[in-house]
Amino acid sequence: MAASYEVTATRKRPQDFDRLVGQDFVVSTLENAIKAGRIAHAYLFSGPRGVGKTSSARLLAKALNCEHGPTPHPCGKCDSCLAIAQGKAVDVIEIDGASNTSVNDIRAIKEEVMYPPQSSRYKIYIIDEVHMLSTSAFNALLKTIEEPPEYIIFIFATTELQKVPATIRSRCQQFRFNLISQNLIIDCLRSAAEDLSIKADEDALFWIARESTGSMRDAYTLFDQVASFSGDHITLQKIREKLSIAGFGAVSDIVRKAITGQGGEAINALSDLFSSGVSAEQIIKDSADFFRTLMLYKSGIRRPDILGAVRSDIPEDIVGILTEEQIEAALKAFLNLYRDVRYSLSPRFEIELMILRLSVLPSMVAPAELVKKLEDMKKGIAEGNVVIKAPRQSVVVTDIKESSPQAPSEKKEEIEEQPEEEPEEEVVVSEGSFSLKLSDLGALAEALRKMGKPSAARYITSVERIDENDGIFTFVTSKPLAYNSLKNEEKSLAKAIASAFGENPMIKLKLEEKNNGDSEFSPRMKELKAFFGGTLIKKETEDKEKEETNVPKHESIRTNEDNGLDPEPDEDN
Ligand SMILES: [Zn+2]
Incomplete structure (x- = not known):
């Protein structure tokens, strides 16, 4: 490894068009144009970040100003080539559009372009992130690129082509840069590792390449980060540990x-x-x-x-x-x-x-499978094999709330029950041809989501049991928040059942309060409680308190009276 460490993105910056990876079309077009002496006065390079736009701009400057050029293959040895490679060329001016957005900056450029290059063939302005310029700056720039002096060349680069005014775009020779393929990035990373005499596992390089989503610069930056903690061997295991990824x-x-x-x-x-x-x-x-x-x-x-x-x-x-x-x-x-x-x-x-x-x-039963069942049913009806009952009228019943005879003050100790609890109650036997099971909730949630009711869709999965009695389906939950939210969306729920199952049953919602005490918890809940530990239990309590306050107070009091209990002794702990 070199004594002073240079970041890989800089070290691997191409000094030659042949070394520019993943932009073959751009490279060949530029090379051919230079060879044929067709040199434009304004270029516009667009494309995602980190795919070689700025590198290409510098290469183009080099190609145009090489003492042996203009040539698609700059020598890399003459004063001009060396100065550009080191970023010291007086006639190649790099401007960051993001920090020089004002019209004054552009006016300065307008004045400067009046003076010919000091030592090179061309005076070249590379303006990065050109879309950041203000409208007035663009207008000032426009006059210059409309009639530039012979020796002036602009190379603009942007990640957001659509933000560059059409008037500017139309006066530039445009080049679009692509994301770089994963395989190509892996090849480059492999070579970067070899340069540093670091062993690198394929799956680790694959992970870096995938994370960098087509940006060579991002890939090199991530590679440097990984190399810094990997010693002489880069492995996926080390990456997982150090970067905390699953x-x-x-x-x-x-x-x-x-x-x-x-x-x-x-x-x-x-x-x-x-x-x-x-x-x-x-x-x-x-x-x-x-x-x-x-x-x-x-x-x-x-x-x-x-x-x-x-x-x-x-x-x-x-x-x-x-x-x-x-x-x-x-x-x-x-x-x-x-x-x-x-x-x-x-x-x-x-x-x-x-x-x-x-x-x-x-x-889980897929909607497609349901559709197939409906199709079969339709066929059955057509063939007279199925008798249809008159559809029940959809009736919405609210305010059903039951409370177990527990002192409300004890509720603080309670941990929220999960809908996955009580699998033994999952199967609901129905008397008619239609039944609703907990496993139908997924389809119901999907239907609600399609109706633009995402929160109802989420809360429907908090239903812990579906009771069926005389064709009335009662959705039971122990979560006040879920109960209240679903109660507000009962009509949507009825509609969702109709759209998912083609049935119009009478539905009710029921809030069922759970018993307290650890003995009442299933093994899974105890596991959950153990897992969450101290701080998280506190959060749950907060959750719970929040939910409790969402229950309209008169309701709780009335319920308690209904049960012959003393009214709730207020909300104080
Ligand atoms: Zn040269």
Whole structure:
């Protein structure tokens, strides 16, 4: 390694068009134009960040000003080439559009362009992030690029082409730069590692390349960061530990446990991730990545650069258990969570809940399957094999609330129950041809979401039991917040049932308060409680208090009176 460490992005900056990676079209067009002596007075390089725009601008300056040029292959040895490589060329002026946006800066340029270059063929202005210039600055610039002196050349670079006024664009020769392919980035990283005599595992380079999403500069920056803590061997394991990422393997382990009935084990594994410093956001992001990869894999895609994973990473067992629709539902759920989690009081709790919810994923019925069932039914009707009952009128009943005979003051000790609790009550036997089960809640949530009721969609999954009696379906939850929100959306709920199942049953909502005391908790809840530990229990209490205050007070009092209890002794603790 060199005595003084130079960042890789600088060290690997191409000094020659042949070394510019991933922009073959731009390179060949520029080379041909220079060879043919077709030199424009204004160039506009656009494209994502870190893909070689500024490097290309400097290369073009070099090519135009080389003492042996203009030539597509600047010598790299003459005074001009050396000065440009060192950023010291007096006739190549680099301006950052982001910090020189005012019309005065442009006026200065307008005056300067009157003076010919001091020692080179051309006086070249490289203006980076040119879209940042103000409108008046653009107007001032426009006059200059309309009739520039023979020796002046402008090279503009921008990440946001659409913000550059059309009047400017139309006067420039335009070049669009592309994102750099993952394979190409891996090749460059491999060579960078070789230069430093560092051994680098393929999967580690693959991860860096994937994270840098097509930007060579980002890839080199991340590479430097990783190299700084990796010693003489870069491995994925070290990256995971130091950068606190969950990674494919860890997520796949958690998901496997969650969907094979080992919810507790999944929570343990998740807890380990948290302990190692991985944030909830990161876990959610990695989980979304995971399900995206599975989805693409299911649809037959095998290219690692698109999948974001190599073949050996793909957990065939999980792919075998989950259907395409179930994977899609999980991906959608994680994407929604990623969007919502910043509003959450406890992101960690959200991801907990999500992992536990994954356990019902294998039994989720896809909308497509429902449609097929409906089609079959339709066929049955047409053939006269099915008799249709007259549809029940949709009746909305509110304000059903029951309370177990517990002193309200004891409620403080209570931990919120999870909807995944009480699996023994999951199957609801119905007397008619239509029944609603907890496993239907997914489809119901989906229907609500489609109706533009995202919060109802989220709360419907908090329903813990669906009772059916005389064709009336009662949705039971112990969460006041869920109960109140759903109560406000009862009409939407009825509509959602109609749209998801083609039925119009009478529905009710019921808030059922849970018993207190640890003995009442299922093993899973005890596990949850143990997992959350001190500070998080406090958060839960806050959650709970918040929910309790959301319950209209008169309701609680009335309920207590109904039960023959003393009225609630106010909200004080
Ligand atoms: Zn030269």
